[in-house]
Amino acid sequence: MGRLSTEEQRAWTALRTTYALLHQRMDQQLKRDAGLSHLQYEILARLAAAPERELRMAELACAIAASKSGLTYQIGQLERAGLVQRRACPSDVRAVYAVLTEDGASRLSLAGAGYVGLVRELLVDVLSPEQLRVLAEGLGEANRRMQDFEDCDGSLG
Amino acid sequence: MGRLSTEEQRAWTALRTTYALLHQRMDQQLKRDAGLSHLQYEILARLAAAPERELRMAELACAIAASKSGLTYQIGQLERAGLVQRRACPSDVRAVYAVLTEDGASRLSLAGAGYVGLVRELLVDVLSPEQLRVLAEGLGEANRRMQDFEDCDGSLG
DNA sequence: CTTGAGCGGTTCGAATTTGAACTAGGCTGG
DNA sequence: CCAGCCTAGTTCAAATTCGAACCGCTCAAG
Numbered sequence: 001m002g003r004l005s006t007e008e009q010r011a012w013t014a015l016r017t018t019y020a021l022l023h024q025r026m027d028q029q030l031k032r033d034a035g036l037s038h039l040q041y042e043i044l045a046r047l048a049a050a051p052e053r054e055l056r057m058a059e060l061a062c063a064i065a066a067s068k069s070g071l072t073y074q075i076g077q078l079e080r081a082g083l084v085q086r087r088a089c090p091s092d093v094r095a096v097y098a099v100l101t102e103d104g105a106s107r108l109s110l111a112g113a114g115y116v117g118l119v120r121e122l123l124v125d126v127l128s129p130e131q132l133r134v135l136a137e138g139l140g141e142a143n144r145r146m147q148d149f150e151d152c153d154g155s156l157g
Numbered sequence: 158m159g160r161l162s163t164e165e166q167r168a169w170t171a172l173r174t175t176y177a178l179l180h181q182r183m184d185q186q187l188k189r190d191a192g193l194s195h196l197q198y199e200i201l202a203r204l205a206a207a208p209e210r211e212l213r214m215a216e217l218a219c220a221i222a223a224s225k226s227g228l229t230y231q232i233g234q235l236e237r238a239g240l241v242q243r244r245a246c247p248s249d250v251r252a253v254y255a256v257l258t259e260d261g262a263s264r265l266s267l268a269g270a271g272y273v274g275l276v277r278e279l280l281v282d283v284l285s286p287e288q289l290r291v292l293a294e295g296l297g298e299a300n301r302r303m304q305d306f307e308d309c310d311g312s313l314g
Numbered sequence: 315c316t317t318g319a320g321c322g323g324t325t326c327g328a329a330t331t332t333g334a335a336c337t338a339g340g341c342t343g344g
Numbered sequence: 345c346c347a348g349c350c351t352a353g354t355t356c357a358a359a360t361t362c363g364a365a366c367c368g369c370t371c372a373a374g
Contacts, residue, residue: 008281011289014296019176020222021303065177070331094339094352124165131295132168138288139171146178251322251369
C-alpha cells in the first residue's frame with residue numbers, strides 16, 4: 001500500500017488532467033457549435049453507431065458511464081429538443097429504447113467536425129502513432145477489466 | 158476534418174471511459190473510507206504536496222481543472238469540515254490561501270491507502286512499465302500543450 | 315493623483331447529477 | 345397460480361456544478 005512512484009503518479013495525473021481539459025474544451029465548443037453538452041454529444045454518437053440507431057436506456061447509461069437517473073434526465077432534454085425519441089419495447093413492457101431522430105443525426109454531424117477536430121488537435125496529433133497504439137491497447141485493457149468486474153452496472157444507479 | 162481512424166477512436170474512447178470508471182470507483186471508495194469526494198481528495202492532495210501545505214485559490218482551481226466558483230464551494234465544504242482553512246495574503250488583500258489543517262492531513266492519509274490501491278489495481282498493475290512510461294510521456298505532453306494554450310485559466314470561471 | 319482595465323474571489327440562480335425510494339413488469343420455485 | 349425477488353425506468357429532494365454578475369483591490373497609463 002505504499003505510495004505511487006513518480007512515474008506512476010505522472011501517468012495517472014496526466015490521464016486525469018488530459019481528460020478534464022479535453023472535456024472542458026469539448027463542452028464549450030459543442031455548446032457553441034451545436035448547443036450540445038459533451039455528454040449529450042456522446043449519447044447521440046452512441047445511438048448513431050448502434051444498429052437501428054437505437055439503444056436501451058440501461059445499455060446507453062452503461063456506455064457513457066452515467067447513472068440511470070442522469071440518463072433519464074438527459075434523454076428527456078434531448079427528446080424535448082427533438083433529437084431523440086423514446087420507443088417502447090414490444091417484448092418487455094418495462095424496457096425503453098432511445099432512438100436517434102433525423103434531426104438528432106443532423107445535429108450530430110453538425111457538431112462532429114468540431115469534435116473530431118478537437119480530438120485531433122489536442123490528443124491525436126500530439127502523440128506519435130506508436131504512442132497512440134500503446135495508449136489504445138493499454139487503456140483498452142484497463143477498461144475491459146473494470147467493465148468485467150463491475151458488470152457495467154452495479155452501483156451505477 | 159474526416160473521421161477518426163479506428164485506432165484513434167479506440168484511444169480516445171479508452172481514455173474517456175477509463176477515467177470515468179476510475180473516477181466513479183474512487184468516488185465511492187473515498188466516500189465510504191473517509192467521507193470525501195474524489196474532487197475533495199484531489200484538493201487535499203494538492204495542498205499536502207504544496208510548500209507550506211497551502212495554495213492560492215486560483216492555482217488550486219487550475220490544478221484540479223475546476224471552475225472558480227466550484228472551488229469556492231468545495232473549499233467552503235472542506236472548511237466547514239475543518240480539513241482546510243482560508244488564510245488572507247498579506248501582500249495582496251484580494252488573494253486567499255487555502256491551507257491544509259492537521260485534521261485535513263490525517264483525513265487525507267486515511268483515504269490515501271484506498272486511493273493508491275485503486276490506482277494500482279485498476280491502472281498501474283494492468284499496464285506494463287513500458288506502457289506506463291509511454292502513457293505518462295504522451296499524455297503529459299498533451300497536457301502541457303493544453304495548459305500553455307489556455308494559460309490554465311481563461312474561461313474556467 | 316485618478317481613471318480604467320484587469321485580477322481574485324465570492325455570490326446567485328439555473329442546470330445538472332446523484333442516490334434513494336418508488337412503480338411496474340418479469341421470472342422462478344413451490 | 346402465487347409469493348418473493350429481480351429488473352428497467354422514473355421521480356424526487358438534496359448536493360454539486362456552471363456561468364454570469366458582482367465587489368473590492370491592484371496596477372499601469374495619462
